[in-house]
Amino acid sequence: MKVLVPVKRVVDFNVKVRVKSDGTGVDIANVKMSMNPFDEIALEEATRLKEAGKVTEVVAVSAGVTQCQETLRTGMAIGADRGILIETGVELEPLAVAKLLKAVADKEQPQLIILGKQAIDDDSNQVGQMLAALLGWPQATFASKVELGDGKVTVTREVDGGLETLALQLPAIVTTDLRLNEPRYVTLPNIMKAKKKPLDTVKPEDLGVDVTPRLKTLKVAEPAKRSAGIKVPDVATLVSKLRTEAKVI
Amino acid sequence: MVALVIAEHDNASLKGSTLHTVTAAAKCAGEVHVLVAGSNAGAAAAAAAKIAGVTKVLHADAAYFADGLAENVSEQILAIAGGYTHILAPATAYGKNILPRVAAKLDVAQISEITKVDAPDTFERPIYAGNAIAYVQSSDKVKVITVRSTGFDAAAAEGGSAAVETVAAAADFGKSAFVGREVAKSDRPELTAAKIIVSGGRGMGSADAFKILEPLADKLNAAMGASRAAVDAGFVPNDWQVGQTGKIVAPSLYIAVGISGAIQHLAGMKDSKVIVAVNKDPEAPIFSVADYGIVGDLFEVVPQLVKELG
Numbered sequence: 001m002k003v004l005v006p007v008k009r010v011v012d013f014n015v016k017v018r019v020k021s022d023g024t025g026v027d028i029a030n031v032k033m034s035m036n037p038f039d040e041i042a043l044e045e046a047t048r049l050k051e052a053g054k055v056t057e058v059v060a061v062s063a064g065v066t067q068c069q070e071t072l073r074t075g076m077a078i079g080a081d082r083g084i085l086i087e088t089g090v091e092l093e094p095l096a097v098a099k100l101l102k103a104v105a106d107k108e109q110p111q112l113i114i115l116g117k118q119a120i121d122d123d124s125n126q127v128g129q130m131l132a133a134l135l136g137w138p139q140a141t142f143a144s145k146v147e148l149g150d151g152k153v154t155v156t157r158e159v160d161g162g163l164e165t166l167a168l169q170l171p172a173i174v175t176t177d178l179r180l181n182e183p184r185y186v187t188l189p190n191i192m193k194a195k196k197k198p199l200d201t202v203k204p205e206d207l208g209v210d211v212t213p214r215l216k217t218l219k220v221a222e223p224a225k226r227s228a229g230i231k232v233p234d235v236a237t238l239v240s241k242l243r244t245e246a247k248v249i
Numbered sequence: 250m251v252a253l254v255i256a257e258h259d260n261a262s263l264k265g266s267t268l269h270t271v272t273a274a275a276k277c278a279g280e281v282h283v284l285v286a287g288s289n290a291g292a293a294a295a296a297a298a299k300i301a302g303v304t305k306v307l308h309a310d311a312a313y314f315a316d317g318l319a320e321n322v323s324e325q326i327l328a329i330a331g332g333y334t335h336i337l338a339p340a341t342a343y344g345k346n347i348l349p350r351v352a353a354k355l356d357v358a359q360i361s362e363i364t365k366v367d368a369p370d371t372f373e374r375p376i377y378a379g380n381a382i383a384y385v386q387s388s389d390k391v392k393v394i395t396v397r398s399t400g401f402d403a404a405a406a407e408g409g410s411a412a413v414e415t416v417a418a419a420a421d422f423g424k425s426a427f428v429g430r431e432v433a434k435s436d437r438p439e440l441t442a443a444k445i446i447v448s449g450g451r452g453m454g455s456a457d458a459f460k461i462l463e464p465l466a467d468k469l470n471a472a473m474g475a476s477r478a479a480v481d482a483g484f485v486p487n488d489w490q491v492g493q494t495g496k497i498v499a500p501s502l503y504i505a506v507g508i509s510g511a512i513q514h515l516a517g518m519k520d521s522k523v524i525v526a527v528n529k530d531p532e533a534p535i536f537s538v539a540d541y542g543i544v545g546d547l548f549e550v551v552p553q554l555v556k557e558l559g
Binding site: 005013016124126130133134136140144164172178217219228232235242 | 341381523
């Protein structure tokens with residue numbers, strides 16, 4: 001069984017981005033870029049399924065600029081067998097990414113696609129669900145446990161107030177939540193091995209997908225700043241301030 | 250222009266998130282309809298009809314709507330989507346799961362987690378964990394939107410008298426099945442609806458240590474939350490998580506205990522009215538957003554706080 005894992009190159013989660021002074025976006029020149037953390041969890045899960053003998057091949061896919069190759073190499077160091085880069089300079093919206101991935105899935109015919117639940121840059125939380133709809137597949141988002149069986153996958157999901165479990169017929173889509181697993185550290189030998197794994201590059205035109213953005217970003221602005229308050233010397237002062245000044249208790 | 254709100258409910262009653270979504274919908278269009286897709290969900294549909302500002306409730310009932318499966322609910326939305334200029338759902342685990350399927354099938358972009366409606370086609374939404382606000386304009390024929398509850402007041406639950414219209418149920422998608430649910434039993438208020446929240450972070454040190462927060466939460470009738478670090482460390486369940494990838498909250502009072510204040514956490518709580526921070530590190534970033542800070546050992550400060558509250 002083949003598993004497809006889409007991965008996104010994003011600004012590293014430790015970087016505090018700054019809004020450009022002209023309001024056209026955030027400044028990502030010369031900042032550290034990394035694989036979206038939820039996508040690492042997705043790759044780890046796929047790799048574990050392969051190590052458990054339930055999956056034969058793990059294919060990592062990324063869409064974006066040439067440098068996404070680095071993200072794919074990291075993915076192959078975690079455990080993907082090969083990579084596919086859909087190369088484009090266009091800023092891709094989730095719908096366009098879902099269409100590109102559908103085209104790749106139609107070609108690759110995976111039984112399972114595992115994605116991160118959301119990317120930490122645009123915080124959209126859309127691609128997995130959109131891809132499921134376009135493919136006509138069932139979905140289990142925000143997964144905290146995945147059990148791959150014969151022709152089906154049983155997934156425990158993180159929902160408001162607790163957990164729920166779904167059984168999906170394969171092929172299916174799973175999106176990862178935080179507690180699904182803890183991704184491994186990539187080792188130097190695996191980084192070296194990853195350099196030799198195959199990486200194909202295609203263009204959106206090759207896949208017959210129009211990636212023109214649908215939304216227009218009029219501007220990007222700083223959020224309203226919250227100013228620091230005061231440090232109080234003791235608990236009694238705190239309670240008195242909360243009662244008489246802030247009036248919240 | 251007519252907007253359609255997808256109700257989040259448990260068949261018997263509506264979730265509070267639905268009321269906030271109705272307020273956002275009313276800012277988008279002159280008329281607001283609500284879809285209740287459920288199983289024996291007559292009570293939820295009746296409740297939707299009473300929301301102030303709602304002019305029509307569409308009620309689709311089938312056994313396979315009982316558990317809110319994304320595949321089935323999205324098919325139902327698509328079956329009635331014609332004629333609506335806006336389709337909105339709460340940006341909760343429920344709405345986020347369903348709505349992108351609808352957008353993809355309609356071949357339109359989805360605008361996620363809006364916090365403000367500037368015009369019927371222009372919306373504000375936070376990106377990069379709330380470190381920037383994007384003003385986005387959509388030229389799609391239908392605007393498909395998820396709504397962040399903290400950005401909009403709740404519509405009045407009473408006062409409306411909309412007609413409830415039964416609509417034919419869309420067919421069962423059939424490739425997914427609900428197996429079971431483990432609901433955390435709690436007498437405390439729900440995290441996203443609580444007026445006061447007591448949250449713990451990595452500084453708590455262990456799952457056991459979270460017990461020290463319970464008397465404080467009891468005293469204040471508060472919900473309990475946590476930072477991602479505390480969830481990661483396995484101290485508390487994931488649905489306690491406040492932050493970029495967890496819940497977004499804005500209570501009157503947020504008490505952050507042993508939370509350093511990573512940007513991802515601040516993204517989930519910085520719209521709280523009053524923030525109190527307890528941390529032993531005077532340089533912790535949480536103090537830069539806290540109205541009141543106490544530098545000290547939480548294991549001493551928290552019991553003192555409980556005592557002082559009387």
